[in-house]
Amino acid sequence: MFFQYPGNTSKQETANEELEKLALDDEPDTRLGQGTLSFNEVPEVHSQAGAHIRSWAKVQRGTVGEDSAGPVDVTNGEIMRRPVLKFEVVSARTVDHNSEKKHVAYTIMVRKDAIQPDPNPAVIERRYSDFLELYESLRREFPSLMTSVTFPKKVLLGNFAPGVISERSAGFEALLEHIITEDRLRESSCLLSFLQGREQREARQWMEAQRYDQAIPLLENSFRLLNKLHTDRHPSVMLALCRLVACCSTDPVTTSAERFADLALRRYEAVSDADLLQFYVPLLQLCVRLWWSLGRDKRPLEARLEDLKRRGIKVDGCRTLFDALMALDKN
Template identity: 30%
Template sequence: MADPPGGAGDPAKMNWSSPGEFSSLTTKELQQNLRLEKRRERPVQLLFEIPSSRIVHQSLSKHVVHEVVVMRSGSFDSRRVSVERRYSDFCQLHHKLQEEFREELEEVQLPRKLLTRNFTLDGMSERRLALQDYLSQLFALRCIRHSPLFAEFFTTPEQRQAHVLLRAGQFKASVELLQTILEIQEKLLLWQKPTLLVPTLSALVVCYRDLDQPEEAICTANRVLPTVRRYGLRVYRAALLELMVDLGYQLGRPVAQLQEELTVLRDSERGEATQRSLKEVVISNFI
């Protein structure tokens, strides 16, 4: 009879310090254990792929946008998440990084602008491979992969668009975009501060509340509140607590502790910052 997972026959759970047990393993079990050990030791990395490009035609001009896919190694990425960026976006990123990390970037060169063949299949393919390699070189530098500038490259345009939609009352469209942003940020989170997710999660709370989805709103609020508390984000904290109290009453949940926390916070720091709604706080980030 086969052993259950985690039992005596599971190579992942065996005590490998015993020579007797080691010698009794089959070749297949040894190979399986080796793969498991390598998987545990292999550090998680970000991988970048630019699989496609397209030409955008405007009234008096045209330009190329490249699909940039962000993936994590070491685990199965079940969802393909990508954004589109122009070559000029890469130029802006490089310029910002050079202002802060000029010495560290001495060996990293931004692919040169093509003077011809910009819109040919060969030219776009060549550009994709060069930009893909450029992102990998940036990520290889510790100072860059931990820099907020690197994370912002993958999300800021979409965040601005999501907030435009939010201000226009197009909450469903905003949620779809914010969820994509959140997935990318979660892939980047190992190398960024946890506060990276706060603006996105807070915007989702606002959208869910205005879409009359209180369960989703309170669930997302509960996810973001610990980070807001831990890092002392007072503007978010007061607005978030106020919204959570309202949602708690709506859902028939206990709110006494949240109400007390909100009262203490407002008494300790009187001012306009603690009186703004969460929607006002969220929108102010991208005005």
């Protein structure tokens, strides 16, 4: 099934492009500016992924070297550079909480650089055991694709020595760079779990506690990360976007719900994946309520719902988008 609602195509496409830029590029609160890295973690607040992501909002971005800009194309007389996806271990810290065994946590910055540095890199924090689980899972599932990868070995002593940390960081970067060059590895469920599992679990805890303001940065970070790795309408990207929309619309304080809801509606116009379409009606219904609260014209959205109903698609009595996604994540 394929949804398309044509209008004034050129004007609509221009408006959509501006919307996409607004939602994905123009985010001052997530743009890395001047400052120094500071971890201000509060004890016993889940896994602290949210605090860690927030801390990177004040870190100065480095400049992108020529080698990382990628191959050069000449199109219409202009030199264009293809965006290059990069994984970089940018810091490491020793974690010694009473609830966890002492270990080193590595911060990985994920960015997609073109002529200019990515203004909205995503960051995740993982430990050696997380990388090891990813490596071993991929070796079991895709042995022929992993023969060339050398993984840093465990050491009995010296885990916290600078030399060991540096060597492991290089190995982790090499592993991730290899994964994204192979389509089957890039699409693997174990990579998806590695990239968003921790943040998604913590976001769910915050949402169950009705602390939506704490869940939103986690969900937005995951959405941006996956959107660098995959196409705009990839199932994992769309699910991440829907989670973000559902959470933003539930939080009475955030002002991001409208922007991300608009973005989700635009992307759904070209979605045909059956698993994703189950969330389209709840998304439309959410947007009808949101548009009404914002004083926007909700009639085009109501017309879409009527059209779907005429096609025999269940519209009445559906779960909310929030409840549908929470139920999905339980399974």
